Structures are given as C-alpha cells and as structure tokens.
Amino acid sequence: MEKFAALVDALVYTRSRNGKLQLIADYLRSTPDPDRGWALAALTEGLSFPAVKPGPIRNLMMERVDPVLFALSRDFVGDTAETVSLLWPAPDTDGKTPPTVSEAVDLLRHMTRNSVMRELPDLLDRLHPEGRYALLKLATGAMRVGISARLAKTAFAQAFEVSVEDVEEYWHALAPPYADLFAWAAEGADPPDTSDRPLFRPFMLAHPLEDTVLDLDDYVAEWKWDGIRVQVVHAGGETRLYSRTGDDVTGSFPEMSDALDLPAVLDGELLVRGAHQGGEAGGAASFNALQQRLGRKTVSKTMLAEFPAFVRLYDVLLLEGEDLRDLPWHERRGRLEALMPRLPSNRFDLSPVVDADHFGDLAEIRASARDDAIEGLMLKRRDSPYVAGRRTGLWYKWKRDPLLVDCVLMYAQRGSGKRSSFYSDYTFGCWDGDPDGGAELLPVGKAYFGFTDEELRELDRYVRNHTVNRFGPVRETDKSLVFEVAFDSVHESKRHKSGLAMRFPRISRIRWDKPAHEADRIEALRALVRD
Amino acid sequence: MIADFAWIRPEPHGIHVVPADCWIDPSQAVANALVTHGHADHARGGHGRTVATPETLAIMELRYQTREGALPVRYGETIRLPGEVDVTYVPAGHVLGSAQIVLEHAGERVVVTGDYKRRPDPTCPPFEVVPCDVFITEATFGLPVFCHPPIETEIAKLLKARADHLDRCVLVGAYALGKAQRLIAELRRAGHHDVIWLHGAMERMCRLYEEWGVGLGELRLVTDATKDELRGAIVVCPPSALNDRWSRRLPDPITAMASGWMRVRQRARQRNVELPLVISDHADWGELTRTIEEVNPSESWITHGREEALLRWCQLHQRRARALALVGYEDEDD
Numbered sequence: 001m002e003k004f005a006a007l008v009d010a011l012v013y014t015r016s017r018n019g020k021l022q023l024i025a026d027y028l029r030s031t032p033d034p035d036r037g038w039a040l041a042a043l044t045e046g047l048s049f050p051a052v053k054p055g056p057i058r059n060l061m062m063e064r065v066d067p068v069l070f071a072l073s074r075d076f077v078g079d080t081a082e083t084v085s086l087l088w089p090a091p092d093t094d095g096k097t098p099p100t101v102s103e104a105v106d107l108l109r110h111m112t113r114n115s116v117m118r119e120l121p122d123l124l125d126r127l128h129p130e131g132r133y134a135l136l137k138l139a140t141g142a143m144r145v146g147i148s149a150r151l152a153k154t155a156f157a158q159a160f161e162v163s164v165e166d167v168e169e170y171w172h173a174l175a176p177p178y179a180d181l182f183a184w185a186a187e188g189a190d191p192p193d194t195s196d197r198p199l200f201r202p203f204m205l206a207h208p209l210e211d212t213v214l215d216l217d218d219y220v221a222e223w224k225w226d227g228i229r230v231q232v233v234h235a236g237g238e239t240r241l242y243s244r245t246g247d248d249v250t251g252s253f254p255e256m257s258d259a260l261d262l263p264a265v266l267d268g269e270l271l272v273r274g275a276h277q278g279g280e281a282g283g284a285a286s287f288n289a290l291q292q293r294l295g296r297k298t299v300s301k302t303m304l305a306e307f308p309a310f311v312r313l314y315d316v317l318l319l320e321g322e323d324l325r326d327l328p329w330h331e332r333r334g335r336l337e338a339l340m341p342r343l344p345s346n347r348f349d350l351s352p353v354v355d356a357d358h359f360g361d362l363a364e365i366r367a368s369a370r371d372d373a374i375e376g377l378m379l380k381r382r383d384s385p386y387v388a389g390r391r392t393g394l395w396y397k398w399k400r401d402p403l404l405v406d407c408v409l410m411y412a413q414r415g416s417g418k419r420s421s422f423y424s425d426y427t428f429g430c431w432d433g434d435p436d437g438g439a440e441l442l443p444v445g446k447a448y449f450g451f452t453d454e455e456l457r458e459l460d461r462y463v464r465n466h467t468v469n470r471f472g473p474v475r476e477t478d479k480s481l482v483f484e485v486a487f488d489s490v491h492e493s494k495r496h497k498s499g500l501a502m503r504f505p506r507i508s509r510i511r512w513d514k515p516a517h518e519a520d521r522i523e524a525l526r527a528l529v530r531d
Numbered sequence: 532m533i534a535d536f537a538w539i540r541p542e543p544h545g546i547h548v549v550p551a552d553c554w555i556d557p558s559q560a561v562a563n564a565l566v567t568h569g570h571a572d573h574a575r576g577g578h579g580r581t582v583a584t585p586e587t588l589a590i591m592e593l594r595y596q597t598r599e600g601a602l603p604v605r606y607g608e609t610i611r612l613p614g615e616v617d618v619t620y621v622p623a624g625h626v627l628g629s630a631q632i633v634l635e636h637a638g639e640r641v642v643v644t645g646d647y648k649r650r651p652d653p654t655c656p657p658f659e660v661v662p663c664d665v666f667i668t669e670a671t672f673g674l675p676v677f678c679h680p681p682i683e684t685e686i687a688k689l690l691k692a693r694a695d696h697l698d699r700c701v702l703v704g705a706y707a708l709g710k711a712q713r714l715i716a717e718l719r720r721a722g723h724h725d726v727i728w729l730h731g732a733m734e735r736m737c738r739l740y741e742e743w744g745v746g747l748g749e750l751r752l753v754t755d756a757t758k759d760e761l762r763g764a765i766v767v768c769p770p771s772a773l774n775d776r777w778s779r780r781l782p783d784p785i786t787a788m789a790s791g792w793m794r795v796r797q798r799a800r801q802r803n804v805e806l807p808l809v810i811s812d813h814a815d816w817g818e819l820t821r822t823i824e825e826v827n828p829s830e831s832w833i834t835h836g837r838e839e840a841l842l843r844w845c846q847l848h849q850r851r852a853r854a855l856a857l858v859g860y861e862d863e864d865d
C-alpha cells in the first residue's frame with residue numbers, strides 16, 4: 001500500500017503526460033500480482049465497496065476528533081479523504097505492518113455496514129498519512145489523479161513493450177486484478193480468450209489527407225458524418241455501444257441495446273434523426289442535436305421520441321464468429337451490404353460510397369457538403385485490412401475547409417507542464433457591434449494550439465507587456481491583438497454570453513498586422529451557424 | 532477575581548502597551564515599536580524608535596536602508612520602558628534574531644510570541660518557555676491537520692530527487708528570510724557540500740546570515756552559471772520566482788517548494804509544485820497546543836492565522852482564550 005500511495009502522490013504532483021506514463025509503467029513493472037492489477041483498476045475505472053462510503057468515514061473521524069475541529073479542517077483542506085488521512089490519530093503501537101493493496105482490497109470487500117466501523121479503523125491504524133489517503137481514495141472510488149483509461153493502457157503497453165491496441169482489446173475482456181492480462185504481457189502467456197463477450201475492439205483511424213493526391217482506382221470515397229464514431233457489439237446475448245475511447249455509452253442510447261441480435265462487431269457513426277435532413281443521404285440531424293443526447297444518464301421518453309438515435313454503418317469487424325479484420329476493405333464492404341437487410345432499418349443504415357470518376361471531382365463534391373450533416377470525406381484503400389490505430393497510406397480523412405474568423409485576444413492563461421511558465425491558453429472574442437461606435441468584445445472561444453514554439457514565446461511576451469488585469473493565473477490583455485481563428489463549425493450555445501460556441505477552434509494565424517477594430521463581429525460568426 | 536490586563540490592549544494595527552505608549556509589531560508607523568522579528572508583516576519601516584534584537588535590526592537595516600531610532604536588546608537582556616514596563620527578549624526559534632517579547636508590569640507578565648517554532652534550527656537559538664499570565668500566541672498553522680514531519684525526511688526527499696535526476700536541477704522555492712538559510716544549513720548538515728545556486732533576491736540575506744555566524748557553505752548566483760553547471764544542482768529562489776520566466780534558464784528544473792502549506796495537496800498543486808517539502812518555521816498544531824500547556828497561562832490570546840480552531844481547542848480544554856483581530860498579517864509563503 002505504501003508503494004501505491006507513493007505512486008498516487010507522484011501522479012498528483014506530476015503534470016506532464018510522459019511523466020505520468022513513466023511513473024505508472026515503472027510501478028506496473030516492479031510490483032507483483034495481484035497488487036498491480038488492483039492498483040490499475042483503482043487508477044482507472046475505480047473500485048467500489050458498497051459498505052465503505054463517505055458517511056461512515058466521517059462518522060469514524062468524529063468519534064476521534066471534535067466535530068468543530070473536523071469541520072474547520074475539512075473547509076481548509078477541501079477534501080474529506082485527505083482531511084481524514086491527516087487527522088487520523090497516530091496509532092499507539094508502531095509494530096503494525098502496512099497492508100498490501102490486495103490485502104486492503106480483500107478487507108474492504110468483506111466489510112459490511114456494521115463491520116466497517118470496526119474494521120476500517122484497524123486498517124487505517126496500519127498506515128501513514130499518505131497510505132491512509134491512498135486507501136480512502138481507493139475505497140471510495142475517487143482517485144482523481146488525472147489518469148484516463150487510455151493513459152493507463154498506454155502506460156501498460158509501455159511497461160511491457162506490447163501494443164496498446166492489444167492491451168485495449170484484452171483489457172475489456174477481463175476484470176480486476178487482470179491476472180491474465182499481466183500473464184500475457186509480462187510473462188508471455190497466451191492472450192486472454194475474448195469470444196462470447198460484448199467487448200470493445202480498437203478502432204481503425206485515419207490520417208488527415210493534407211496535400212496527397214490519391215488514385216480512385218486504389219481508394220474509395222465515403223462520407224464522414226458529423227456524429228459520434230461508435231462500435232456496436234453483440235455477443236453472448238448482449239449488445240453494447242462503445243465510443244472511440246472504448247467507453248461504454250449504451251446507457252445513454254438505450255434504443256440501441258436491442259437493435260442487434262446476431263453476434264457481430266460493427267463500426268459506424270451514431271446520429272440522431274431530426275428536422276434537419278442531410279441532403280440525399282437524409283435523416284441525420286447535426287451534431288448539435290446529438291449533443292442533446294450526450295452525457296445523459298437517464299433518457300426521457302420525450303428525448304427518445306424527439307431525437308431517436310441510429311447508427312450509419314461504415315464497416316464490419318466480426319460477424320457470427322468470423323473475424324473479418326484481415327480481409328480487404330472491399331470484401332468487408334460486401335459482407336456489410338449483405339448484412340443490411342437483416343438489421344432493423346430504423347436503427348441502422350449504410351453509409352453510402354461517394355461516386356466520383358476522378359480525384360479532382362471529389363474536391364467539388366466535398367465543398368458542396370457543407371450544408372449536410374457531413375464533416376467531410378473519408379478515403380479508404382480498397383484493399384486495406386481493418387487495423388487498430390492510424391496506419392500510413394490506408395485511410396485518410398479529408399475534412400471540409402475550416403471556417404475562419406478574425407478574433408481579438410482577450411484573456412490569456414498559463415499552460416501546464418512544459419508550458420507552465422508561458423501564457424499559452426487564449427480566450428478571444430468578436431465585436432458585438434460597431435467597434436468605433438462603442439461596441440464591446442464578447443468571448444467566442446478558447447484555443448491553446450495552432451502556433452509554433454517561437455510564436456508561443458512571442459505571444460507570451462506580448463501578453464506580459466499588454467496586461468491590464470490579473471485574476472490568479474489569468475491575465476486580461478488590452479485587447480489589441482488579432483487572431484485568425486480556424487474552426488470546424490459554430491453552434492448556438494446558452495453557455496456563452498455571445499450565444500455561440502465553436503467546435504475545434506485553433507489559432508490559424510497571428511495577425512500582428514491587423515488592428516483590433518477590424519476583427520469580425522458576432523454577426524459574421526452567427527451567419528456561419530448551420531443548425 | 533480575574534485581572535483584566537488593561538495595560539495591554541490589542542488594537543487592529545498592533546498590540547498597544549499603554550503605560551509605555553509603544554506598539555508590538557505594529558502594521559503602521561508609530562513613535563515607539565517593539566519588533567519580534569524581521570519578516571515584513573512584523574517589522575515595518577518608519578517607526579520613531581524600534582526596539583529589537585541586534586540581528587532583527589540588521590535585517591531591518593538591510594531592507595529599509597536606515598538604522599535611525601534602532602535600539603538593540605540582546606536575548607535575555609531586560610530594559611525598562613516609561614510607565615514602569617519591563618521588557619525582555621527571549622528566543623522564539625523562528626528565524627535569525629526572532630524573539631518573544633516578555634512584558635512585566637504591576638506584577639503581571641505578558642508574553643508575545645511573534646512567530647515561533649519548537650523544532651531545532653541551526654540558524655537560530657531555540658524557543659524558551661516563559662510562564663506568564665497572558666500568552667499572546669501566533670496560530671499560522673492552527674489546524675489539527677498540520678503536523679510538520681521531521682526536517683531530515685524532507686531534506687532526504689530533496690537530495691533523492693536531485694540524485695535521481697542529475698541531468699536536471701531541483702529548484703526550491705523558499706522564503707528569502709529564514710526558510711532559505713535554514714534549508715541551506717540543513718542541506719549542509721545532511722552532508723551536501725556542493726555549490727548551492729541562488730536567485731539574486733536571496734544573496735544579501737544569505738550574506739547577512741553568514742556575517743552573523745551562520746555558515747552556509749559555497750553559494751553562487753544563477754546568473755553566473757552556465758546551463759551545464761546547473762545540471763544536478765540545487766537552486767534556491769523566492770516562491771514567487773518558481774513559475775516565472777526567470778526559471779527558463781534552468782535545465783528542466785524539478786519544481787520544489789519548502790513550506791508548511793505543502794502538507795495539503797491542493798496547496799501544492801496550486802503552486803504547480805512537483806516536489807512539495809513540508810518545512811515550516813512556524814509551530815504546527817501539536818507544538819501550538821503543547822506550548823500553551825507548558826506555558827500554562829491564565830489566558831491565551833490568539834492571533835496571526837487560524838485563530839478559530841485554536842480557540843476551540845482552548846475551550847475544549849477549559850482554558851480561557853480569545854481571538855484577536857489584528858490586521859496586516861499575511862500567510863507568509865512559509
């Protein structure tokens with residue numbers, strides 16, 4: 001437990017992604033089973049122990065410290081587990097040995113509502129403050145050390161020099177403490193058996209096309225839809241919907257949970273039907289409508305009726321016990337087309353192939369796509385297998401040209417990690433009327449990339465020399481610098497005072513030359529709203 | 532019958548010793564000031580006369596460029612002020628020259644701790660317990676969550692971070708008066724005899740400490756170093772310089788900070804600190820409460836920090852206490 005506690009604290013204080021990866025990888029390599037598996041579970045999805053809740057923990061503390069002193073301490077520290085870890089009285093006997101992570105997990109699992117009041121103190125008495133903190137965080141399932149599942153998987157792959165795609169695939173097949181996963185990665189055992197479980201398979205991803213010209217004899221074009229890339233999996237009588245990061249999002253889209261009843265793994269775009277028809281392909285509402293459905297734990301009947309979800313299919317990975325991923329794209333496409341009649345048409349349709357004789361024609365087709373629920377085009381090698389991750393030369397995405405507006409820098413904030421000494425996060429705004437007639441700037445977005453290191457240094461210097469106000473890590477500038485901001489689309493939003501929100505804004509050019517009053521007005525941005 | 536100690540009166544800008552018409556650590560300029568130690572929130576400039584230890588007066592001279600009105604009092608020496616008030620300066624163990632001020636008048640004794648700690652410190656003599664009627668105590672770390680670990684473990688952490696990353700450097704933020712010199716002296720005590728590099732703002736105070744007999748080993752300025760010289764080095768700067776442009780000249784520094792606040796994770800994260808070192812020149816909760824027990828006053832007056840919790844502790848232990856509302860004290864980066 002002490003080693004795990006040291007890891008947790010190191011993760012709390014380490015800002016850089018690489019630093020975190022290295023800390024986790026070192027821990028996984030140097031810690032025995034099953035401790036490392038439990039630790040991994042605690043860091044990622046979190047473990048849950050029904051009897052060990054914040055309430056009883058607070059009560060235990062109140063038996064040992066005056067409630068007023070506890071409340072004052074809790075207010076200052078800002079976190080109950082940390083407060084308890086610091087206030088817990090040092091045990092009388094020093095001879096107690098700290099528990100291992102797996103011993104702690106085992107004890108926590110067997111605690112009941114009654115026994116927790118007796119057994120948790122015994123456990124806390126065996127630990128130092130750092131150990132108590134890690135234990136309480138682990139027990140209440142709230143590590144909050146900034147570790148995404150993806151980061152943990154990458155660290156695991158790095159620790160044992162295996163591919164992160166394999167880790168991703170097997171990980172989901174297993175439950176903590178992942179003994180088979182470690183046996184495979186660390187000791188070269190056979191990979192875990194994944195058949196008959198509705199598991200996530202890593203997605204195949206595309207590179208941006210840039211300036212490449214492709215031969216349409218080798219490549220096929222498909223629309224890239226403006227929804228959420230999902231994987232629909234049916235196995236062992238169960239259907240699951242996974243997002244690109246492997247998160248199970250079935251709960252937010254219950255109508256999909258009985259849409260598939262044959263064993264398969266399908267790749268497609270989750271969309272909702274709405275008033276906005278997507279051209280000839282039809283039926284898909286824009287991303288903004290889909291957002292109404294995202295992140296909701298419970299979905300109302302009205303929601304289901306007003307914004308029903310469906311999946312527009314791109315590909316098939318597994319079908320009725322057969323792994324199709326090594327087949328060329330055109331063969332998988334044939335299998336997918338043949339499958340369509342067996343799927344319910346209100347929940348699935350097929351993303352059509354875009355016909356074009358010459359690559360040159362695609363540019364026009366792509367440019368005209370702006371009015372549809374379409375993000376751009378995909379170009380896929382006709383003979384490409386379905387491989388996890390991004391592989392050069394197989395799939396390309398060709399997004400619509402980004403939209404551009406000129407905005408004025410309003411606030412700058414210090415970055416994190418390597419950039420923590422630079423003002424690198426920028427909030428910018430547009431004019432709410434005629435700047436010469438007393439108009440004001442309203443914030444429309446925030447961006448922290450799109451510039452070179454050299455430009456960052458210049459921007460940092462600029463911010464420091466043009467500060468009019470400071471609020472903690474934020475500086476307000478004198479609003480004299482213009483950014484050309486690129487973004488994918490813009491939507492109505494109640495969260496911003498300007499009433500607008502950009503998707504994927506980035507700094508496209510720094511217009512040192514342009515006076516601030518020549519920046520765009522809110523109306524110009526609003527005219528680009530497409531929903 | 533309980534005395535009301537009417538001759539000593541807490542006012543918003545300091546503690547007024549009425550019969551002598553002088554003020555302890557006043558937050559504005561007065562005719563007669565008694566100063567406990569050199570930190571800026573205690574030792575302001577511009578007083579007509581300033582009574583303090585010779586070390587504290589030297590620190591004030593360094594900061595305010597004047598000795599006008601300075602009246603030195605050595606530890607243990609008693610002087611008589613007008614109005615028949617006797618004043619004795621007793622070590623507080625906080626920083627070089629820091630003192631508790633013991634006031635005696637009409638058979639009553641009042642002790643003002645200023646800032647203090649009970650842990651050993653190679654840069655100043657240790658705190659002495661003086662029994663009294665009224666004990667006016669600081670409460671900077673007046674919450675039971677504060678328990679400063681032994682300084683040896685924190686110094687060991689620092690030396691380990693350095694040894695593990697000899698291609699980088701460890702940049703330690705430390706308060707320029709007291710904390711920095713104690714940190715350096717403790718590093719020397721732990722056997723670290725390499726050059727320690729300083730931010731320019733540290734130099735004069737370190738030199739002053741050395742003039743007063745506190746050996747700090749070889750110190751050099753970062754501005755005189757090449758990037759390669761700083762690899763594997765320990766660099767000390769004021770906390771405000773930690774995330775400043777200044778630190779860009781250093782080779783991939785590990786950011787550390789030496790402060791009692793580092794006990795709380797959120798505080799360390801706010802400062803972007805990678806290596807928090809819980810090193811404080813103030814009494815922690817255990818020391819604050821133990822000291823009240825040992826001094827055993829008939830009343831405790833609590834100021835300078837989190838008065839509420841210490842007041843609660845006094846109530847729970849049937850001790851008379853009150854919180855003073857003095858202005859001008861800050862949470863030093865301590």
Ligand SMILES: [Zn+2]
Pocket residue numbers: 568570625646863
């Ligand atoms: Zn002080």
Ligand SMILES: [Zn+2]
Pocket residue numbers: 570572573646835860863
């Ligand atoms: Zn102070």
